Amino acid sequence: MEDIILQLDRIEKRFDDAEVLRGIDLTIRRGEFITLLGPSGCGKTTTLRIIAGLEQPDGGRVLLEGRDVTAEAPNRRNVNTVFQNYALFPHMSVEANIGYSLRLKRVAKAEIKKTVAQALELVQLAGYEKRMPGELSGGQRQRVAIARAVVNQPKVLLLDEPLGALDLQLRHQMQVELKRLQKRLGITFVYITHDQEEALNMSDRIAVMREGRFEQIGTPAQIYDHPHTSYVAHFVGAANVLTGTVTAVDADTLTFSCLGGQGRVAHAGAPFAPGQRITVAVRSERVSLIADTGEGDGLPATVKEKNFVGGVLQIILAMADGSELVSSRHGIDSPLDAGDKVRAIWQPDSAVPVDLEAQP
Amino acid sequence: MKHAPSFGPLAAKRRKKRGDGPFLLAVLPLYAFTLLFVAGPLIYMVVLSFLQRAEVWGVVYTFTPQNYVHILDPIYLKTFVESFKLALLSTALIIAVGYPFGYFMAKLTAKWKQRMMLLLMIPFWTSSLIRLYGWIIIFRANGVLDKVLMALHVTDAPLKLLYTYPAVVVGMVYALVPFMIFSVYSSAEKLDWHLVEAARDLGANALQAFLTVSLKLTLPGLLSGIVLTFIPSMGLFFIADILGGNKVVLVGNVIQEQLMKAHNWPFAAALSVVLMVLTSLSIALYRRVAKVKDLEGLV
Numbered sequence: 001m002e003d004i005i006l007q008l009d010r011i012e013k014r015f016d017d018a019e020v021l022r023g024i025d026l027t028i029r030r031g032e033f034i035t036l037l038g039p040s041g042c043g044k045t046t047t048l049r050i051i052a053g054l055e056q057p058d059g060g061r062v063l064l065e066g067r068d069v070t071a072e073a074p075n076r077r078n079v080n081t082v083f084q085n086y087a088l089f090p091h092m093s094v095e096a097n098i099g100y101s102l103r104l105k106r107v108a109k110a111e112i113k114k115t116v117a118q119a120l121e122l123v124q125l126a127g128y129e130k131r132m133p134g135e136l137s138g139g140q141r142q143r144v145a146i147a148r149a150v151v152n153q154p155k156v157l158l159l160d161e162p163l164g165a166l167d168l169q170l171r172h173q174m175q176v177e178l179k180r181l182q183k184r185l186g187i188t189f190v191y192i193t194h195d196q197e198e199a200l201n202m203s204d205r206i207a208v209m210r211e212g213r214f215e216q217i218g219t220p221a222q223i224y225d226h227p228h229t230s231y232v233a234h235f236v237g238a239a240n241v242l243t244g245t246v247t248a249v250d251a252d253t254l255t256f257s258c259l260g261g262q263g264r265v266a267h268a269g270a271p272f273a274p275g276q277r278i279t280v281a282v283r284s285e286r287v288s289l290i291a292d293t294g295e296g297d298g299l300p301a302t303v304k305e306k307n308f309v310g311g312v313l314q315i316i317l318a319m320a321d322g323s324e325l326v327s328s329r330h331g332i333d334s335p336l337d338a339g340d341k342v343r344a345i346w347q348p349d350s351a352v353p354v355d356l357e358a359q360p
Numbered sequence: 361m362k363h364a365p366s367f368g369p370l371a372a373k374r375r376k377k378r379g380d381g382p383f384l385l386a387v388l389p390l391y392a393f394t395l396l397f398v399a400g401p402l403i404y405m406v407v408l409s410f411l412q413r414a415e416v417w418g419v420v421y422t423f424t425p426q427n428y429v430h431i432l433d434p435i436y437l438k439t440f441v442e443s444f445k446l447a448l449l450s451t452a453l454i455i456a457v458g459y460p461f462g463y464f465m466a467k468l469t470a471k472w473k474q475r476m477m478l479l480l481m482i483p484f485w486t487s488s489l490i491r492l493y494g495w496i497i498i499f500r501a502n503g504v505l506d507k508v509l510m511a512l513h514v515t516d517a518p519l520k521l522l523y524t525y526p527a528v529v530v531g532m533v534y535a536l537v538p539f540m541i542f543s544v545y546s547s548a549e550k551l552d553w554h555l556v557e558a559a560r561d562l563g564a565n566a567l568q569a570f571l572t573v574s575l576k577l578t579l580p581g582l583l584s585g586i587v588l589t590f591i592p593s594m595g596l597f598f599i600a601d602i603l604g605g606n607k608v609v610l611v612g613n614v615i616q617e618q619l620m621k622a623h624n625w626p627f628a629a630a631l632s633v634v635l636m637v638l639t640s641l642s643i644a645l646y647r648r649v650a651k652v653k654d655l656e657g658l659v
């Protein structure tokens with residue numbers, strides 16, 4: 001049996017007339033690092049606040065270790081939050097901030113001192129006890145907020161875009177540290193971000209959210225390589241999404257026509273028939289470019305521009321109908337130039353049919 | 361060094377010196393005004409308190425500590441004690457009403473904040489004296505309050521609250537509570553409500569979160585509210601006059617009487633000096649106890 005620590009059961013939430021959460025279900029295993037990924041306004045922060053007890057759902061239940069805690073006040077739940085703006089108490093020293101929850105529990109002073117020192121050690125801020133939050137840098141405040149939240153040994157730690165305010169370099173460093181910290185403490189992390197790279201990098205599982213629903217829940221590999229919908233394909237890793245018509249179905253693959261050419265895709269047993277509309281996602285790094293032979297597999301295209309972004313060369317292609325397709329590769333330049341006629345091809349098993357439920 | 365450097369701290373100092381001229385000229389009228397109309401009268405008052413009153417009118421310029429000795433007379437000492445007690449009671453009631461009012465006002469939506477602000481401001485458009493006469497209509501025997509209470513069968517006979525101690529206290533609270541509300545509100549407005557949520561999240565119940573976070577962070581507002589209400593409530597003589605008749609006599613009343621009726625300016629001045637020193641001392645004491653140096657809204 002799986003060791004389930006937290007369960008969301010058909011959670012609904014409305015603010016005035018806006019439906020923020022439309023009946024979401026989520027089951028989280030003990031010790032798991034799960035990320036809620038989505039653009040701002042998709043309901044991920046509301047979900048977190050409902051788990052913390054800072055917001056009451058309009059429908060559904062929150063189960064913590066099988067116990068219904070939906071109506072319980074936030075201070076009654078063994079769940080702690082790292083807030084987006086850290087929410088450190090400005091009138092308390094680092095030591096007092098971290099020891100806050102222990103003081104409320106009336107833990108002995110010497111014990112608190114020891115635990116706080118350990119927590120500071122954990123986040124690599126040993127010796128910072130007497131500092132005030134106003135004297136710390138953003139990254140240091142972040143660490144104090146984490147120390148304050150874990151010192152209580154919560155069953156679940158909720159993190160609301162904790163790295164959002166940090167600069168890129170520090171963010172990458174903190175990603176690694178947070179992941180290590182989670183492994184070491186063995187605490188279940190529910191992490192919120194709108195940064196797909198962060199989600200892919202850190203999570204055991206990702207729940208992609210869209211307009212108050214989960215679009216897809218799965219491991220980073222599942223989400224990245226087998227997106228279920230064009231939305232997921234596009235939001236995570238900015239895949240190319242193509243729409244066409246099925247022309248032939250083989251044992252493992254099918255052929256579809258689109259943009260004046262044809263492509264092939266592994267259908268994985270999905271029931272497709274010739275003549276049917278199909279939407280296919282192809283990652284840009286899976287798209288190869290060959291000289292245009294005028295026939296066979298591939299889509300005719302014209303090189304539009306080349307961009308060197310984040311260690312990757314992106315070649316933007318103009319397609320037959322004027323839309324764009326991206327092919328990316330390592331390296332800083334390619335012999336291709338703007339205006340060159342090419343054909344965009346890919347291996348059938350590196351493309352995925354998406355939006356199966358939405359197909360007519 | 362032959363030439364003064366055109367950069368570095370020295371140059372900055374030189375630039376600053378040159379820039380100070382026009383700046384000083386600009387603030388000079390301000391200083392002059394303050395000296396003439398604020399510091400001047402205060403010094404005059406202190407000087408006055410050591411002079412003798414003339415037989416009929418004015419003062420005789422002879423030094424005497426007699427006015428201060430006169431204050432030690434039990435009649436006047438009692439007045440000081442009574443005023444202090446009334447000020448303490450009024451301030452306590454003002455906190456009880458004004459703090460929650462200001463605190464929760466900061467939680468309202470922007471639209472309701474504006475409306476509340478307007479409602480609080482409207483009374484200031486009328487003379488406070490006229491508003492006090494309104495209280496006479498409410499408090500007098502068979503007045504509005506008595507009629508309402510009797511109609512509701514809370515009491516059977518008129519309470520005759522006018523010209524009693526409670527009437528003066530109510531008048532004080534009424535006149536001064538807006539200052540408490542405004543200063544608590546300005547403090548609570550700046551309070552980050554996420555901090556309260558963080559406290560709840562970390563295991564504090566609503567009361568603990570309030571005491572450890574909200575109250576601590578709105579303390580500057582509360583303290584300046586206390587300063588803004590405690591000092592005037594020692595000296596608002598016209599409230600005691602109008603609502604207390606001659607039954608409630610405060611230091612303010614004695615000063616006014618000595619100045620306007622007895623024409624004993626030196627004694628009135630001495631009373632004022634003692635009142636000022638006492639209030640300053642109590643604030644200094646309070647600040648030390650509360651360990652807060654910056655009072656919100658006050659320098």
